[in-house]
Amino acid sequence: MDFPGVALVVGAASGIGKATALQYAADGCQRVAIADIQALPLQEVQAEIEKDYPAVKVKALQVDVTSYPSVQAMIDAVVEQFGRIDYCANLAGIIGFGDTVNLPLSTFDNVYEVNLRGIFYCCKAEIAQMLQQSPLTSQGAICNVSSQAGLMGNGNLPAYVATKHGVVGLSKSDGAKYASRGIRVNALCPGSIETPMLGHLPSGEEGKRREAERIQEIAMGRVGLPGEMANCIMFLTSGRSSFVTATTLAAHGGIRNQ
Template structure:
């Protein structure tokens, strides 16, 4: 256990599966109380029960990240249950349909933006509102936010223009927030996962198998990432060990972007 996270409160948005679930489990193992937020409320309730049965502290809350009111309520619940909000990991996201940009319906672009970019905005906004008002902890931190971008936030990827645009946007949002709040004891960073063995990627592989196969074939380490590997990167970013890391896009993609 990392003693630096013992007693902290972590909110994980998008905790029902994949990287979000792995983050929730990792924070719980490190001694943090974890609030699990997701639109799939039955899944996060089951995970919260599992964490509690294993000796951790966890609670679940229903949250649709396209609704600012629901995001605000989820953040408020975390504070009500555990008194403060030390860590927020904003992981919720979706893949976009594989289409050439000229054939992409505006409705699909809107759908992806509302979840991936507006969702990150709503989460970051309301997490910052809590963190800027709370007293600093023993390390001087008022809070840490980790947003989930992607390898698609770093370079263009053909046929998933909506997803790529949304994840580039997450990085811009992260950098601006980091500069606004660094002097007030709040660190904001982003993790940029590569192609990982998650339900979202499995769905993309079913939709466009040649596209995913080409990306995996180009990963220098020769395999997809694991959700737990990304979660450990998020835990590190959230810990005092990364106290001098501000406004960064930390890449965990097996070398794909190199």
């Protein structure tokens, strides 16, 4: 796949975001910006890309997506270094377990601030930048990472589910609004993917029981891999999906009894 211009991956220090940053480099993007709240793991991702793809220029930036000034500073730094932003993958996210009655108010607020307000902040700053640029092959493409939880309910994850539905709504709205300006916006909805986030299940028997239940629901009988999600993001942000916008791609290995 061909990625002329500049890619930005937000939430790149771990899991699907790390795989996405590496995949942009593997797929020929020569300028890759990576951002995350975790500075040290992000530096390790930068070092890995530079080692495996010496021709690729990498800019690593610490960002807290819950702060708009931090997000704007990230965009400004990428533009200062690389001159433009063409492909954005917004992945920063956290999970919070607990049914509505028992979920602490602070957990709801934290999940909302990162998963929905944070993605909105990223889109706001990214789209504003894309609108100012002269287009390369397109004006720009954004993939917001929602979840299977953005398409259906889960009684143990109401805050996560609500924010991930919000990401779908935001992506559909921005995709429709900016289509006439040549910017595409879509949401990827992964199922269960083998990342540190999956490890945040409760420990002991309860965790094992939930893990078994999760696999039971997946038609392919396994969880997905971060690289499989990175490939979906490559599709949604490359010219291969030039007529795809304001929609979702569900990548969950099939849901039994759907």
